[in-house]
Amino acid sequence: MAERRSRLRAEQLSALYGGTAAVKDVTLAFPPNTVTAIIGPSGCGKSTFLRCLNRLHELAPDATVRGHVFLDGRDVYAAEANAVAIRRRIGMVFQQANPFPTMTIYRNVAAGLSMNGRLTRGETDQAVERALRGAALWDEVKDRLRASPLALSGGQQQRLCIARAIAPRPDVVLLDEPTSALDPLATQSIEELVQELKREFTVVIVTHNMQQAARVSDFTGFFYLGELVEHGETPRMFTAPREERTEAYVTGRFG
Amino acid sequence: MISGLTRRRLLSRIMTGVTVLCAILALAPLFAIFGDLVVRGASSLNWDFFVKNPAAAGDTGGGVANAIVGTLIIVGVGSALGLPVGIGAGVYLAEYGGGRFGVTVRFLADVLTGTPSVIVGVFVWMLVVRPMGHFSALAGGIALAILMVPMVTRTTEEMVRLVPHSLREAALALGFPRWRTTAQVMVRAAWPGIVTGALVAVARIAGETAPLLFTALGNLNFRTNVLQPMQTLSLQIYVFATGPFEEWHRLAWGAALVLMAIVLVFGLSARFVTRTRFRDG
Amino acid sequence: MDRRSSDRTSPQSSRIGWGDAVFKAALTAFAAVIPLLFLALVGRLAVSAWPTIRAFGLRFLTTSTWDPVANVYGAAPMIFGTLLSSLLALVLAVPLALGVAIYLTEFAPGWLRRPVATLVELLAAIPSVVYGLWGIFVLIPLLRAYVIPPLQAVLGWTPLFSGTFFGNSMLAAGMILAIMILPYISSVSREVLAAVPPSQREAALALGATRWEAVWSAVLPYGRAGVLGAIVLGLGRALGETMAVVMVIGNRHDLSVSLVEPGITMAAVIANEFNEAAGLQRAALFEVGLVLFGVTLAVNALARLLVWRVARGSAVGSRAI
Numbered sequence: 127m128a129e130r131r132s133r134l135r136a137e138q139l140s141a142l143y144g145g146t147a148a149v150k151d152v153t154l155a156f157p158p159n160t161v162t163a164i165i166g167p168s169g170c171g172k173s174t175f176l177r178c179l180n181r182l183h184e185l186a187p188d189a190t191v192r193g194h195v196f197l198d199g200r201d202v203y204a205a206e207a208n209a210v211a212i213r214r215r216i217g218m219v220f221q222q223a224n225p226f227p228t229m230t231i232y233r234n235v236a237a238g239l240s241m242n243g244r245l246t247r248g249e250t251d252q253a254v255e256r257a258l259r260g261a262a263l264w265d266e267v268k269d270r271l272r273a274s275p276l277a278l279s280g281g282q283q284q285r286l287c288i289a290r291a292i293a294p295r296p297d298v299v300l301l302d303e304p305t306s307a308l309d310p311l312a313t314q315s316i317e318e319l320v321q322e323l324k325r326e327f328t329v330v331i332v333t334h335n336m337q338q339a340a341r342v343s344d345f346t347g348f349f350y351l352g353e354l355v356e357h358g359e360t361p362r363m364f365t366a367p368r369e370e371r372t373e374a375y376v377t378g379r380f381g
Numbered sequence: 382m383i384s385g386l387t388r389r390r391l392l393s394r395i396m397t398g399v400t401v402l403c404a405i406l407a408l409a410p411l412f413a414i415f416g417d418l419v420v421r422g423a424s425s426l427n428w429d430f431f432v433k434n435p436a437a438a439g440d441t442g443g444g445v446a447n448a449i450v451g452t453l454i455i456v457g458v459g460s461a462l463g464l465p466v467g468i469g470a471g472v473y474l475a476e477y478g479g480g481r482f483g484v485t486v487r488f489l490a491d492v493l494t495g496t497p498s499v500i501v502g503v504f505v506w507m508l509v510v511r512p513m514g515h516f517s518a519l520a521g522g523i524a525l526a527i528l529m530v531p532m533v534t535r536t537t538e539e540m541v542r543l544v545p546h547s548l549r550e551a552a553l554a555l556g557f558p559r560w561r562t563t564a565q566v567m568v569r570a571a572w573p574g575i576v577t578g579a580l581v582a583v584a585r586i587a588g589e590t591a592p593l594l595f596t597a598l599g600n601l602n603f604r605t606n607v608l609q610p611m612q613t614l615s616l617q618i619y620v621f622a623t624g625p626f627e628e629w630h631r632l633a634w635g636a637a638l639v640l641m642a643i644v645l646v647f648g649l650s651a652r653f654v655t656r657t658r659f660r661d662g
Numbered sequence: 663m664d665r666r667s668s669d670r671t672s673p674q675s676s677r678i679g680w681g682d683a684v685f686k687a688a689l690t691a692f693a694a695v696i697p698l699l700f701l702a703l704v705g706r707l708a709v710s711a712w713p714t715i716r717a718f719g720l721r722f723l724t725t726s727t728w729d730p731v732a733n734v735y736g737a738a739p740m741i742f743g744t745l746l747s748s749l750l751a752l753v754l755a756v757p758l759a760l761g762v763a764i765y766l767t768e769f770a771p772g773w774l775r776r777p778v779a780t781l782v783e784l785l786a787a788i789p790s791v792v793y794g795l796w797g798i799f800v801l802i803p804l805l806r807a808y809v810i811p812p813l814q815a816v817l818g819w820t821p822l823f824s825g826t827f828f829g830n831s832m833l834a835a836g837m838i839l840a841i842m843i844l845p846y847i848s849s850v851s852r853e854v855l856a857a858v859p860p861s862q863r864e865a866a867l868a869l870g871a872t873r874w875e876a877v878w879s880a881v882l883p884y885g886r887a888g889v890l891g892a893i894v895l896g897l898g899r900a901l902g903e904t905m906a907v908v909m910v911i912g913n914r915h916d917l918s919v920s921l922v923e924p925g926i927t928m929a930a931v932i933a934n935e936f937n938e939a940a941g942l943q944r945a946a947l948f949e950v951g952l953v954l955f956g957v958t959l960a961v962n963a964l965a966r967l968l969v970w971r972v973a974r975g976s977a978v979g980s981r982a983i
Contacts, residue, residue, distance in 0.1 A: 180554060182550065182553060182554060185553065208679075210556055210557075210558045211556070212556075213553065213554055213555065213556040214555070214556030215556075217554070217555070218551075218554035220547060220550065220551065220554075222547055224545070224547035224548055224550070224551045225551075226548060226551070226552075226566060226569075226570070227548075227570060228569045228570050228572070237552075237555060237557075238555035238556060238557075287551070290551075290555065291554070291555070294555070294556070389872050389875065390872050392872070392874060393872035393873050393874035393875065396874040396878075397765075397769050397873065397874065399761060400761045400762070400764050400765035400768075400769055401765060401769070402761070403757070403758045403759075403760075403761025403762050403765060404761070404762050404765045404766075404770075404778060404782075406758055407758050407759070407761075407762045407782055407785075407844055407848070408778070408781055408782065410785070410841045411781060411782075411784060411785050413796075413800070414788060414792070414793075414796050414800075417796060417799075417800055418792070421799075465692070466692050466695050468692075469688065469689050469691075469692030469693070470689075470692045470693040470695060470696060472689055473689035473690060473692060473693035474693065476689070477686060477689065477690070478693075482693075483693075485697060486693050486694075486696050486697060488963075488966070489696050489697055489700045490696050491962070491966045492700075492959060492962050492963055492966065493696065493699065493700060494962075495895075495898045495899070495902070495958055495959075495961075495962035495965075496703070496902070496955065496958065496959075497901070497902025497903075497904065497929055497954060497955070497958055498902070498904065499902070499904040499929050499932050499933055499951070500703070500707070500902075500932075500951050500954060500955050501703075503707075503932060503936060503947070503948065503951055504702075504703050504706055504707065506936075507706055507710055508702075508706065527699060530695065530696065530699070531696065534693075534696065558679075558681055558682055559682045559685075560681045560682045560684075560685035560686070561681070563685070564685070584787065587789075588787075588788075588789025588790070588791070588792070589789070589790075590789070590790060590791040590904075590905045591790070591904040591905055591929070591933055594933055594936070594937065595936055595937060598937075615789060615791045615905075618791045618792065618795055619791050619794070619905065619909070622791075622794065622795045622798055622799075622909065623798075623909060630799065633795055634795070634799075637791075637792045637795050640789060640791075640792065641788065641789070641792060644787055644788075644789065645787070648787055
C-alpha cells in the first residue's frame with residue numbers, strides 16, 4: 127500500500143462562537159502517517175479545533191474561523207476552496223457512533239464512495255471489503271453485509287463508522303473522542319486500530335483520556351482554554367513537559 | 382362528623398370515578414356509531430352493492446360501485462397533487478425554516494389546517510369549476526389537495542426534525558453536499574414517519590363531503606373521466622340520507638360502513654408503518 | 663487501482679454548489695404554495711363577496727332577512743346559529759374531554775392508556791357525513807323519545823327549551839358537534855398535561871395532597887394555557903363543521919334562542935344553498951364564507967398561540983387521527 131505524504135498544518139487558527147474565542151491562534155503541524163493526540167481538560171477547545179480542520183465548525187450557528195489550514199500546501203479556507211470537496215479528503219469519526227440507520231452495513235461503508243465518480247459494482251465491493259478490513263470489522267460482518275447496522279454492538283458500530291470514513295481513501299482521519307462511549311474491551315480494539323490506520327493515513331485523535339493518548343499517539347498537543355500550550359513527541363510530553371500547565375495536567379493536578 | 386382528611390380522600394375517590402365516567406360517556410357514542418354502522422349497514426352489503434350503480438329513484442336494488450371508484454379516483458388525484466407539495470414544504474421548513482419566511486409559512490400552515498372545508502370548496506368552485514364551465518373530479522381532487530397540504534407539511538416537518546443531528550454531521554463529514562445530506566440521509570431516516578403523516582391525511586380527506594358538493598358534484602352513473610362530475614361515497618351518503626326513500630336510507634348505512642372501512646384501512650396502515658420500522662431497529 | 667479522493671476535487675466543486683441551489687429553490691417553491699394559497703383564499707372570497715359588501719355594508723352582519731326573491735340578505739341568524747351551536751358543543755364537550763384527559767394522564771392503569779386513547783382518537787376519524795347519518799336516524803329519534811319530553815316537562819318554560827321539537831334542531835346539532843370536537847380537545851389536553859413535569863405532581867403529593875388535589879392544584883394550573891388552547895381549538899373545529907350540522911339542524915333562517923327549534927349556521931347555509939344560488943345570493947354566500955373564514959382564522963390563530971407556548975412549536979393538535 128502506498129505511503130501518503132500529505133501534509134496537514136494549522137496556522138494561526140482561531141475559532142469563535144459569536145464573540146467568544148474557543149480556539150486562539152493555534153499553529154500545529156501534523157506529520158504524515160503519524161498519530162497526533164490532542165489532549166486537555168473539558169471545554170478547552172479540542173473538539174472545536176478538530177472541527178476546524180474539516181470545515182465543520184463553520185456550520186454551527188454564529189461560528190467563525192480565522193487563520194489557515196493547509197492541506198498539501200493549499201489553504202482549505204481560501205476563498206476559492208470548496209468545503210464539500212475538502213471534507214472528502216478528510217474523514218471524521220464522532221464520539222457517538224452514528225451509522226445511517228436506514229442503510230445496510232454495506233451501504234453505510236459505501237456511502238462516501240459515490241462522491242468521487244461512479245464506481246462499478248465490483249469496484250464498490252472491493253472498496254467496502256478493504257475499508258472493513260482496515261477497520262478490523264470484515265470478519266465479523268462479512269456474512270451480514272445487508273443487515274442493519276443497529277444490530278451491531280457499540281464497539282462494532284464505531285468500527286463501522288471508521289470503515290465508512292476511510293472507504294473514500296481520505297488523506298487525513300480525524301477522531302473526536304471515539305472511545306468515550308465504549309467499554310474497555312471495545313476501547314482497546316479501537317486503539318489498536320488507530321495504530322494500524324497511521325500506516326495509510328495521517329491521524330488526529332482528540333481524547334480526554336491521557337493514558338489513551340500516551341498509548342496510541344506519536345505526537346501530542348496540549349490545549350488549555352483554547353490555546354495550544356505545548357506540543358511535541360508523546361514520550362517527552364508525558365515524562366518531561368516544558369510548560370508548567372502541561373506538567374500540572376499530565377500529572378493529574380487538574381482536569 | 383367526617384374528618385377533613387377523610388373528606389378530602391373521599392373527594393379524591395369520587396373525582397377519580399367522575400373521570401372514569403367521562404371516559405365511558407366519551408366512548409359511548411363511538412361504540413354506538415360503530416355498532417349502528419355494522420348492524421344497519423351489513424344488511425345492504427351484497428354483491429350488487431359493490432358492483433352496481435344506484436337504481437332509479439325509489440326502486441330497490443342498486444349499489445354504490447360508482448361511488449367507491451369515484452372516492453378512490455378523487456382521493457388519488459388529491460393525494461397526487463397534495464402529497465408532493467406538502468412533503469416538499471415540510472422538508473423546507475425542517476431544513477431551511479428558521480428565518481421569517483419559514484416562521485410565516487409554519488404559522489399559516491397551522492392556521493390553514495383549521496380552515497372549514499366548505500370554504501375551500503367554494504374557493505375551488507370559483508377557481509376551477511367556473512372557468513371550466515362544469516363540475517369535475519379534478520376540481521374535487523384539487524379541493525382535497527388544498528386541504529391536505531397544510532396537514533402533511535406540519536407532520537413532515539416534525540418527522541424530519543426528529544432525525545438526530547449526528548446523522549447530518551456524519552454525512553457532511555463524508556463530504557455530502559447539503560442537498561444530498563437532506564435528501565439521502567435526513568429525509569430517508571424520517572421517511573416512515575412522513576408516510577404515516579401522509580396516510581393519516583389521506584384518511585381524513587377520504588371522508589370529506591362539503592368541498593366536493595361544489596366541485597365534483599356527484600353523479601348517478603359510473604364515471605372515470607376526471608374532467609367530469611364524479612360520485613364519492615361521502616356524497617352518496619349525503620344524498621341517500623337526506624332523501625325521501627327508505628331504500629336510500631338503507632343504502633346510506635351500507636355506504637357509510639364501506640367509507641368507514643376505507644378510512645380505517647388508511648389509518649391502520651399508518652400505524653402499521655411506524656410499528657414495523659421500530660421492530661427492524 | 664486505488665481511487666484517491668484528492669483526484670477529483672475541482673471538477674465536482676461547481677456541480678456541488680449548483681445542486682444545492684436547485685434543491686433549495688424547489689423546496690422553497692413548494693413552501694411558498696402555503697402563503698400563496700392563503701392569500702388567494704382571502705382575496706378570492708373578498709372579491710366574490712364584494713357585491714353584497716357594497717350593497718349591505720355592516721347591516722349584513724346584523725339583519726335577519728334572507729330573501730333571494732327580493733335580493734335582500736342578512737346573515738345574523740347564521741352567525742348567531744354558528745355561535746350558539748358551537749357554544750352548546752363546548753358546554754357539553756369540554757367537561758367530558760377534560761375528564762378523559764385527566765383520567766388518561768393521571769388515573770388510568772398503564773395498560774389501559776394506549777387502548778382508551780386510541781379509541782377516543784378514533785372519534786376524530788369518523789367522517790362528518792357519517793355523524794350526520796347517525797344523527798338523523800339514531801340521535802334524533804332518541805332525543806324525541808327519551809330526552810325532550812322530560813327536558814321540556816322541567817325546563818319547557820325557559821326560552822332555551824320552549825317550542826315544538828321537530829327533530830332537526832339546534833340541540834341535535836350541538837350534541838353531534840360536541841361528540842365531534844371531543845377527541846380534539848381531549849388529545850391536545852392530554853399532550854399538554856403529559857408535558858407537565860412530574861416534579862410538580864410529586865411536590866404536591868409530598869406536601870400531603872390527595873391524588874385529585876395534586877391534579878387540581880398543581881398539574882392543571884401548570885397546563886392551564888395549553889388546556890385553554892385545546893378548548894379554543896375545539897371551538898375552531900365546531901365553528902367550521904358543515905355536513906353533520908346541515909343534516910340535523912333544520913336549516914331554517916330564524917334567529918331563535920330555543921335549542922329545540924331548528925336553526926342555521928354559516929357553514930350549513932353555504933352547503934345548502936350554494937349550488938342553486940346565482941348573482942347576489944351567491945355573493946351573499948361568499949360573504950358568509952368570508953365571515954366564517956375570518957372567525958375561524960382568528961380562533962385558530964389564538965389556539966395555536968396558546969398551545970405553542972406550552973408545546974414549544976411542535977405540531978401538536980394538527981394531526982388528524
